Amino acid sequence: MRAIDENTITEAALEQMASTPDPRLKQIMAALTRHLHNFAREVDLTPDEWLDGIKFLTAVGQKCTAYRQEFILLSDTLGLSSLVNALHDKRATEVGTKSSLVGPFYRQDSPTLKLGDTIVTKPTNGLEVCLYGRVFNSAGKGVPNATVQVWQPDETGNYDLQKHDPSEMDLRGTFHTDAEGRFYLRTIAPLGYMIPMDGPVGDMIRAQKRHGYRPAHIHFIIGAPGYREVVTALYLQGDEHIDSDTVFGVTASLVTGVNSKDPASPIPNLPTIKFDFHLPAAAAYGSGRVGADPSQIVKAS
Numbered sequence: 642m643r644a645i646d647e648n649t650i651t652e653a654a655l656e657q658m659a660s661t662p663d664p665r666l667k668q669i670m671a672a673l674t675r676h677l678h679n680f681a682r683e684v685d686l687t688p689d690e691w692l693d694g695i696k697f698l699t700a701v702g703q704k705c706t707a708y709r710q711e712f713i714l715l716s717d718t719l720g721l722s723s724l725v726n727a728l729h730d731k732r733a734t735e736v737g738t739k740s741s742l743v744g745p746f747y748r749q750d751s752p753t754l755k756l757g758d759t760i761v762t763k764p765t766n767g768l769e770v771c772l773y774g775r776v777f778n779s780a781g782k783g784v785p786n787a788t789v790q791v792w793q794p795d796e797t798g799n800y801d802l803q804k805h806d807p808s809e810m811d812l813r814g815t816f817h818t819d820a821e822g823r824f825y826l827r828t829i830a831p832l833g834y835m836i837p838m839d840g841p842v843g844d845m846i847r848a849q850k851r852h853g854y855r856p857a858h859i860h861f862i863i864g865a866p867g868y869r870e871v872v873t874a875l876y877l878q879g880d881e882h883i884d885s886d887t888v889f890g891v892t893a894s895l896v897t898g899v900n901s902k903d904p905a906s907p908i909p910n911l912p913t914i915k916f917d918f919h920l921p922a923a924a925a926y927g928s929g930r931v932g933a934d935p936s937q938i939v940k941a942s
């Protein structure tokens with residue numbers, strides 16, 4: 642009979658889990674257990690702190706609804722989502738546009754719109770812009786009929802889900818590229834915003850004296866048959882939080898700007914935001930979005 646102490650407990654737990662038939666589950670749970678035990682030993686975790694952690698995770702779960710995913714927000718603010726993205730990008734067989742976070746405001750089934758349409762459906766004081774670019778493959782050819790899903794906050798930094806009846810979509814749309822891989826649409830320049838701070842993750846951010854802001858950005862999910870889906874976002878240069886994103890989504894290659902005079906704009910006389918995307922060839926493991934429409938995780942009641 643083994644004597645259980647603060648060190649032998651780890652071996653005991655690992656031994657009991659060794660019967661796990663699924664090798665990946667076995668590997669993940671063993672590593673998680675080792676790291677969790679090492680963490681508790683490193684900080685010399687007290688019973689009160691352990692209970693605070695349990696209460697915190699309970700509150701995170703209780704905050705989750707079909708329109709709010711507090712666990713993903715926790716993962717984002719700990720840098721875990723960004724780390725999983727970076728690991729995922731390394732698996733691609735061809736270099737493509739870098740990934741960024743899906744975030745908690747993605748909705749699948751946004752309205753399908755025609756090139757040149759606007760995604761603005763509510764009255765706005767935002768600066769109207771033409772958002773355009775091309776979707777290329779690794780051979781430098783435009784990808785026709787690629788699906789371009791786009792969503793963003795408004796000029797006050799709010800998403801539709803935060804403003805009105807969450808079932809009414811605004812500032813989102815699904816477009817398809819033309820024969821040359823081009824897309825273009827009307828929208829407004831977004832403003833940066835604070836991540837949702839009214840839950841336990843907000844309490845954590847305040848306790849850490851972090852500002853809680855994300856710089857202004859526009860989200861994209863772009864895909865086409867035969868290509869690996871790119872889940873990313875564009876970030877607007879000049880935003881004061883461009884170098885201190887609370888969820889670590891910004892990377893240099895995804896920073897772009899508003900161009901007030903762009904002779905190449907497909908919609909003349911509008912300021913533009915232009916960005917070209919690169920789709921790697923499809924790989925066996927599929928898309929691997931770090932995130933999801935919250936309603937697919939917690940069903941609406």
Ligand code: BEZ
Nearest residue numbers: 717742744745746836888
């Ligand atoms: C967002 O991009 O909307 C977002 C991403 C992660 C956490 C919170 C918000």
Ligand code: FE
Nearest residue numbers: 744746858860
């Ligand atoms: Fe966002």
